[in-house]
Amino acid sequence: MRKCSGFTLLLASLCLALICACAQDSGSSPSESIKHPEITEQEKLLPCSECHQQATPEVYEQWFNSLHGIGMVKCYQCHGTYENFKVEPATSVCATCHMDMIEKCPKDQKCWACHTPHSFKRANK
Amino acid sequence: MVQTRRDFLKRTAALSAASYLGILLPFKDVGNALAADETTWHRGSCRLCGTGCRLELGVKSGLPVALRGVPQSRTNMGYLCMKGMHFWKLMNHADRLTTPLYRAKKSDKFKKISWDEAMNIAADKFASAVKEHGNNSVAYYGSGQALTEETYLFQKIFRGGLQTNNVEGNPRLCMASAVGGYMTSFGADEPIGGYADIEKADCFFIIGSNMAEAHPVIFRRVMRRKLDNPKVTVINADPRISLTSRIADIHLQFNPGTDLALLNALAYVIIDEKLHNEQFINDYVTFKKSKGDTIDFEEYKKSLVDYTPEKAATIMGGKVTADQIREVARKFATSKGTLSMWTMGLNQRKQGVWANNLVHNLHILTGQLLKEGADSLSLTGQPNACGGVREGGGLCHILPGHRPVEKEAMRNQVEEAWGIPKGRIPAEPGLHTMAMFSAVNEGKIKAMWINCTSPAQSLPNCNKYNKGLAKDDTFVVCTDIFPTLTTELAANLVLPTAFHFEKTGVYGCTERRSQITRKAINPPKGAKPEVEIVRDWATLLAKKLNDPVIDQCIKPFIGLEPEYALPKAIWEEYSQKLTKGRDSDLSGAPYEVLEGMYDGVQWPAPTVEYAKTGGTVKKFVRGMDPLAEKLKTDDKPYQFYGAGHPDHKLWVWMRPQANPEEMPDADYPFYLSTGRIIDHWHTMSMTGRIPELLRANPYSYIEINPKDATRLGIKPGDMIEITSRRGTNIMPAKVYEGPIEGMVFAYWHDQHPDRMINKVTMDAIDPGSKEPEFKICACKIKKVSGPQALKPYVV
Structure with missing residues (x-):
């Protein structure tokens, strides 16, 4: 029971960190200090989505039905895997496929200022 | 509601059995x-x-x-x-091979040796094999991942130097049936159109391809076309519902091997409902019962009476309805542009060429070809199966520039280009892949060079062929960047090679497009580009065999630095002397042109000026293809100049439904099929060493239809024994509404001896293409335990 509470708390922290990160356009990100909850070596061999279908079902659904989800761009591409996990991906990760868009993007803005994380729908202005 | 961690772990343990692994994850x-x-x-x-x-x-x-x-x-x-x-x-992975390794016997441990020693051993072994056992006692087995320069140079030394056509490669296992299909239907290999048709197509017919995982970026283009244009129709025909099906309007799910009936039924509806293009047929089409037996349209039409939608639906297992077949045929025939795409689901079949022909038939009958958005497009699995192997001379029956070995004039052209005596290249094609490894089993191949591929894992029914590879009868050289199951089992000599971007060369992709990659970083100290290795080996071979013709084969390349000048000289020879005047003409695309392009050149590209435009987007169309104008035989807009069809027509073939080699029966009641997963490439020797990719799918599992699982008492994660007449695997179950009832499906990347599915698959071959029937065999399954701890395994 103690483990369950801790895990849930950590997940809540992650979500909070993500919300905070998304609200920021620039400056140091609080998410940089957030690590993935500790998991065993066995658990590290599970695809991210297998846990997160259960742990963060809303996020999973948003991703699964997004262009990234249909196009099979999986969690680890943006967020890394356990050891190099980042709640808020670096903009440079987006540049792997979206260099042309990043060149058009104002330098003081991050991608998710316009594109909602995980669903990647363009936010209404 | 967020599930508790304890509940969650319970569930995931059932989904994917896993355990701590002892593998380096830098x-x-x-x-x-x-x-x-x-x-x-x-x-x-x-x-x-x-x-x-x-x-x-x-x-x-x-x-x-x-x-x-x-x-x-x-x-x-x-x-x-x-x-x-x-x-x-x-590129800098700790497991990279950096020193030549040698063992006299395959049961010995490898010891590190110098490059000089290694080259001497390799030359000695091949020279002595030729002297003692004849030219056909040596063989080259290459890869659709080798650069064109590499494949070309290897085959030049083997054919022109060692006088054997025992030149093969793993593309025989993946696209030989597509070659056979293009040659027999269109008279020329490789597609008429390409990816540019995706954004113009109004109907996609995807059959035998899980492109969402095997060709994700092409899938992305199709997905984008569909999502931006909801009226665009996507049809997915496959015995297994896959991630590709997510964008499909219609999924046709049928018993494995019954798609020939489906394709004939689509032709039946097209003709029955007069949806065929009569003018196109009159102008451009010949109907064939067999190569020497030309028939007319009416006879072809009569042959389809066995494939009414109702009859086909029954043959296919009953999940597809006759109305669905009619609907698909109408959409296929009447869209503004229909683009078919397929991969191994059609190619890796005993009826692989026939299946390819039947897709082409639909395009020919409807005229869904040669116009924007319409094409019959075989997707190629490997980055240079087309450019290096199909075009560069990497199969036992094809010389560079799409020249058949069996034609003397073609051999003479190559001999002249190489400056070697006429008659030097043997007249008989060499051993195709499965025959080559059978010859290894029989001890007939005394020295073999395996480059950039791992047949110990990738051959079908691999237990059978690994017995031969493990014997000391055949001296085996492996060139690779990492240890593989083949280096461990079969190699006497392992030579460390430079990886991509650590050397320079050209890849030719699915759509007749050649693209250069220049060296950007140094390989690890001790690893060398293959072209340098082959040149040095051939220099020694010439001495040991006292054969000046071998010297002549490498004379143009002596003294050139291997990073750029050497591959450039090889490409110059290949493109200027061997492709010039052929349908795959790349004489307008020297390195300087390729380096100036973002994305390379599509052949035919006979002049520099033309190549700089990007080359030919559509073959055979006057105004779009310079050869169509140059080789025209009349004033019609389309000119089918391929060497395979003397009548300059497209050929529609009668190809009846035929069962796979092995059908389920009382002893082995399930169909087994195999395929790729997005995170892994082939035998996992590369992707298994990238932590993110390894973890995403650390091992294979067997997909089982929920109805079958319920019937057999199988739950997710249970360990399942999969047995065929050839071998056994044990892997965890994934109970999934993917494979049709009565079929199971496994991924083939896993190197672990218990989960290497090619121990179970079938080595029957298509009689035309000689491509094995990986995709269908019979098996039985049984639960052997509940979920077990597993370790990922990368040799």
Whole structure:
């Protein structure tokens, strides 16, 4: 029971960190200090989505039905895997496929200022 | 509601049995695809599938730091899949081979030796095999991942130097049936159109391809076309519902091997409802019962009476309705442009060529060809199966430039280009892949060079062929970047090679497009480019065999530095002397032109000026293809100049439904099929060493239809024994509404001896293409335990 509470708390922290990160356009990100909850070596061999279908079902659904989800761009591409996990991906990760868009993007803005994380729908202005 | 961690772990343990692994997973927190000032970016092609994505390698202080897509590229428009994003992590991997390794006996341990020793041993063994056992006692087995320059040079030394056509490669296992299909239907290999049709197509007919995982960036283009244009129709025909089906309007799910009936039924409806293009047929089409037996339209039409939609639906197992078949036929025939795409689901079949013919038939009957958005497009699995192997002379029956070995005039052209005596290249084609490894089993091959591939894992029914590879009868040289199951089982000599971006050369992708990758970083100390290795080996061979013709084969390349000048000289010889005047003409595309392009050149490209436009988007169309104008035989807009059809027509073939070699029966009641998963490439020797990719799918599992699982008492994660008449695997179950009832499906990347599915698969071959029937065999399954702890395994 103690483990369950801790895990849930950590997940809540992650979500909070993500919300905070998304609200920021620039400056140091609080998410940089957030690590993935500790998991065993066995658990590290599970695809991210297998846990997160259960742990963060809303996020999973948003991703699964997004262009990234249909196009099979999986969690680890943006967020890394356990050891190099980042709640808020670096903009440079987006540049792997979206260099042309990043060149058009104002330098003081991050991608998710316009594109909602995980669903990647363009936010209404 | 968030599930508790305890509940969650219980569930996931049932989904994926896993345990602590003892495998090196180096993490470097780099991968910055935004250019820092000190990072330089080097354009090239992706190393993995056959899409031909263009990307840039970021290099900082001489080390790779990231990959990113090239937005201007007409293949990928800047997008990369996950394998393509990550493969730079292999360049400095701790497991890279950096020293030649040798063992006299395969039961011995390898010892490190110098390059001089290694080259001497390799030359000695091949020379003595030729002297003692004849020219056909040696063989080359290459790869659709080798650069064109590499395949070309290997085959030149084997054919012109060692006088054997025992030149093969793993593309025999993946696209030989597509070659057979194009040659027999269109008279010329490789597609008429290409990816540019995707954004113009109004109907996609995807059959035998899980492109969402095997060709993700092409899938992305199709997905985008569909999502932006909801009226576009996507049809997916496959015994297994896959991630590709997510964008499909119609999924036709049928029993494995019954798709020939489906394709004939579509033709039946097209003709029955008068949806065929009569003018196109009158102008451009010949009907064939067999190669020498031409028939007329009425006879062909009569042959289809066995394939009414109702009859076909029954043959296919009853899940597809007759009305669905009619609907698909109507959409196929009446759309503004219909684009068919397929891969191994059609090719890796005993009826592989026939299945290809039947797709082409539909395009020919309806005229869904040669116009925007319409094409019959075989997707190629490997990055250079087309460019290096199909075009560069990497199969036992084809010389460079699409020249059949059996034709004397073709051999003479090659001999003249190489400056070697006429008659030097043997008249008989060599051993095709399965015959070559059968000859290894029989001890007839005394020395074999395996380059950039792992047949110990990738051959079907591999237990059978691994017995021969493990014997000391055959001396085996392996050139590779990592240890593989083949280096461990079969090699006497392992030579460490440079990886992609550590050397220079050309890849030719699915759509007749050749693209260069220039060296951007140094290989690990001790590893060498294959072209340098082959040249040095051939120099020694010439001495040991006292054969000046071998010297002549490498004379143009002596003294050239191997990083750029050597591959450039090889490409010059190949493109200027061997492709000039052929349908795959790349004489307008020397390195200087290729280097100036974001995305290379589509052949035919006979002049530099034309090549700089990007080359030929559509073959056979006057005004779009310079050869169509040059070789025209009349005033019609389409000119089918392929050497395979003397009548300059497209051929529609009668090809009846025929069962796979092995059907389920009382003892082995299930169909088994296999395929790729997005995170892994082939035998996992590369992707298994990238932590993100390994973890995403650390081992194979067997997909089982929920109805079958319920019937057999199988739950997710249970360990399942899969047995065929050839071998057994044990892997965890994934109970999944994917494979049709009565069918199971396994991924083939896993190296673990218990989960190497090619121990179970079938080695029957298509009689025309000689491609094995990986995709269908009979098996039985049984639960052997509940979920077990497993270890990922990478040799």
